[in-house]
Amino acid sequence: MIRLFSFWRSLATYRVRVALNLKGLTPDDEIEVNLMKGAQRAAAYRAVNPMMALPALIDGEAPVLFESLAIIEYLDETRPDPPLLPKDARGRARVRGLAQIVACDCHPLIVPRVREYLEHELKIDEPARMEWCRHWHVQALAALELHLGSQETGRFCHGDQVTIADICLASQAAGARLFGADIAPFVNVARIVETCHRIDAFARAHPLRQPGAPAT
Amino acid sequence: MIRLFSFWRSLATYRVRVALNLKGLTPDDEIEVNLMKGAQRAAAYRAVNPMMALPALIDGEAPVLFESLAIIEYLDETRPDPPLLPKDARGRARVRGLAQIVACDCHPLIVPRVREYLEHELKIDEPARMEWCRHWHVQALAALELHLGSQETGRFCHGDQVTIADICLASQAAGARLFGADIAPFVNVARIVETCHRIDAFARAHPLRQPGAPAT
Numbered sequence: 001m002i003r004l005f006s007f008w009r010s011l012a013t014y015r016v017r018v019a020l021n022l023k024g025l026t027p028d029d030e031i032e033v034n035l036m037k038g039a040q041r042a043a044a045y046r047a048v049n050p051m052m053a054l055p056a057l058i059d060g061e062a063p064v065l066f067e068s069l070a071i072i073e074y075l076d077e078t079r080p081d082p083p084l085l086p087k088d089a090r091g092r093a094r095v096r097g098l099a100q101i102v103a104c105d106c107h108p109l110i111v112p113r114v115r116e117y118l119e120h121e122l123k124i125d126e127p128a129r130m131e132w133c134r135h136w137h138v139q140a141l142a143a144l145e146l147h148l149g150s151q152e153t154g155r156f157c158h159g160d161q162v163t164i165a166d167i168c169l170a171s172q173a174a175g176a177r178l179f180g181a182d183i184a185p186f187v188n189v190a191r192i193v194e195t196c197h198r199i200d201a202f203a204r205a206h207p208l209r210q211p212g213a214p215a216t
Numbered sequence: 217m218i219r220l221f222s223f224w225r226s227l228a229t230y231r232v233r234v235a236l237n238l239k240g241l242t243p244d245d246e247i248e249v250n251l252m253k254g255a256q257r258a259a260a261y262r263a264v265n266p267m268m269a270l271p272a273l274i275d276g277e278a279p280v281l282f283e284s285l286a287i288i289e290y291l292d293e294t295r296p297d298p299p300l301l302p303k304d305a306r307g308r309a310r311v312r313g314l315a316q317i318v319a320c321d322c323h324p325l326i327v328p329r330v331r332e333y334l335e336h337e338l339k340i341d342e343p344a345r346m347e348w349c350r351h352w353h354v355q356a357l358a359a360l361e362l363h364l365g366s367q368e369t370g371r372f373c374h375g376d377q378v379t380i381a382d383i384c385l386a387s388q389a390a391g392a393r394l395f396g397a398d399i400a401p402f403v404n405v406a407r408i409v410e411t412c413h414r415i416d417a418f419a420r421a422h423p424l425r426q427p428g429a430p431a432t
Contacts, residue, residue, distance in 0.1 A: 050362035051317055063310070063366070067320065070312035077305040089293040094279070096286035101267055103316075104283065108324040117351070124338055135333070139267075146266035150279070 003029040005048060005056040008210035009178070010035060011107055011171040012068035013055040018167045019072045021201035023079045027057075032212070035112050053111065069096075069103050072164055084164050095158050095165045098147060102168035106140035109133075110175065133179035140172060141186045148188035156192055162199070170196045174207050219245040221264060221272040224426035225394070226251060227323055227387040228284035229271040234383045235288045237417035239295045243273075248428070251328050269327065285312075285319050288380055300380050311374050311381045314363060318384035322356035325349075326391065349395035356388060357402045364404035372408055378415070386412045390423050 004020070004027040006013040020027065033039045033054055040052045049056040049066050057065045059078070065071045076084045085092045108114070110133040118124040118132060152158055157165035173193040176183050183190050196202045207213060220236070220243040222229040236243065249255045249270055256268045265272040265282050273281045275294070281287045292300045301308045324330070326349040334340040334348060368374055373381035389409040392399050399406050412418045423429060 046362075050359040051321055051356070052359070053321065063306070063368070065306075065309050065313065067313040067316035069320075070309050070316055073312060074305055074309035077308065089290055090279070090281075092293065093281050093286050093290035096289060097281065097283040100283035100286055100319075104285075104320045104324050105267055105269065108320050109330065113355075114325065117348070118338075121351075122334075122338065122340060122344065122348075128338065132333070132338075135337075139329075143266040143268070146262075152279070 001029070001058075001060055002027045003031060003058040005031045005033050005045070005054060006210075007033055007035045007054055008213040009207050010054040011175050011207070012053070012103070014174060014205055014207050015068045015103075015167045015171050016055045016057060016071050016075075017205035018170065018202050019075050019084065019164075021205055022082060022084065022162065023075055025075070025079065038112075040112075052113075069099060069164070069168075072167065076164075082162070084162065084167070086158055086161075086163065091152070091158055094147075094152060095163045098144065098157055098165035099168040101140050101143055101147075102172045105143070106136050106172065107175065109136040110179065130179060133175075134181045137172070137176045137179055137181035141176065141181065141183060141189055144169065144172070145186040145189050148192065153188060153192075155195060162196070166192060166196050169193060170202055170206075178207075217245070217274075217276055218243045219247060219274040221247045221249050221261070221270060222426075223249055223251045223270055224429040225423050226270040227391050227423070228269070228319070230390060230421055230423050231284045231319075231383045231387050232271045232273065232287050232291075233421035234386065234418050235291050235300065235380075237421055238298060238300065238378065239291055241291070241295065254328075256328075268329075285315060285380070285384075288383065292380075298378070300378065300383070302374055302377075302379065307368070307374060310363075310368060311379045314360065314373055314381035315384040317356050317359055317363075318388045321359070322352050322388065323391065325352040326395065346395060349391075350397045353388070353392045353395055353397035357392065357397065357399060357405055360385065360388070361402040361405050364408065369404060369408075371411060378412070382408060382412050385409060386418055386422075394423075 033045055046052055048064055057071050065074055085095055115129055118129050154160040156162055173183050249261055262268055264280055273287050301311055331345055334345050370376040372378055389399050
């Protein structure tokens with residue numbers, strides 16, 4: 001019994017959704033935590049995930065699993081087929097490093113609580129907040145593009161198998177779209193994202209394909 | 217031959233320094249990248265780490281390893297003694313999740329490039345920037361404290377052995393000190409940080425013990 005706490009727009013939940021799909025797992029229960037209404041700050045959800053962020057996942061019994069990359073590595077360790085990390089330590093380090101450019105260096109800067117702090121505490125107007133989000137996306141995309149120019153890159157970020165880096169790259173591209181950053185100039189990024197989008201496990205998990213998402 | 221790109225004040229480098237110490241490794245070469253002078257944006261360093269962030273590590277041969285958590289997991293996989301992650305998948309997920317509260321949810325918000333954007337692009341004054349840094353520290357400390365109230369916590373964040381979570385907790389405490397967030401109200405956090413500080417591998421790695429740090 002897998003329970004996933006999610007919201008259509010959450011980019012970190014998108015990552016976990018892709019991993020679940022790749023592993024052939026379907027949550028038995030998907031609990032919406034509406035980030036646009038601040039539901040992540042309700043006491044009930046804080047008891048689930050003290051960081052008040054999405055996603056959270058319960059695999060059978062408690063305790064709750066939290067933080068998207070930790071959840072994905074857990075899924076990879078407990079359901080190793082197909083593997084989402086290379087077998088060699090250097091390859092794993094590169095894949096984790098690429099994933100962390102997305103999950104540590106970019107995404108944390110554009111989550112709801114940060115955009116809300118910019119708006120309400122620092123009185124930053126909407127165009128400047130959008131530019132903030134766009135700026136950090138472009139910075140990370142530029143770094144990812146440089147990395148993806150290396151010979152270790154193949155059809156996917158690391159060789160020819162999907163890894164956690166591709167999952168994060170897809171979430172980066174979805175964020176770029178939400179915040180108006182064009183990924184086209186980043187040719188390796190754009191090529192790999194396009195390859196990912198053609199895989200059903202990615203396509204079905206996309207934020208804009210979830211219940212509640214706006215029609216595009 | 218281990219080469220570490222570092223700066224005294226870098227909290228992510230502090231984490232890697234602790235891991236190296238715990239593994240009994242000493243960098244053969246430590247290259248200063250002065251974050252306070254923007255040296256991380258020089259072309260020479262961008263070629264080392266396209267994200268223009270610290271730390272980066274070279275273990276023998278290229279390629280460069282990047283992102284602190286990816287580096288630490290690499291060190292743990294290639295030098296397994298002492299282990300920095302529990303053996304069970306759920307324990308590993310908890311430890312990685314705690315580490316990511318620090319490395320994903322807090323630290324990215326207070327790094328130099330973000331503080332500089334707040335100052336130069338958004339014209340946020342110094343007191344408000346300090347409050348920004350303090351605020352995100354407190355948010356993460358509150359979440360960590362709730363997690364550390366669980367029965368899985370022992371002498372350290374997860375049982376009685378040092379893990380990556382403790383390394384990150386120590387860096388969180390160092391950041392809190394730099395930015396004026398008091399950890400004393402977070403009693404489990406404060407207790408574990410104090411325990412870590414008494415371990416030589418942590419004490420020697422502390423930012424304020426590095427060359428270039430201000431006298432305290």
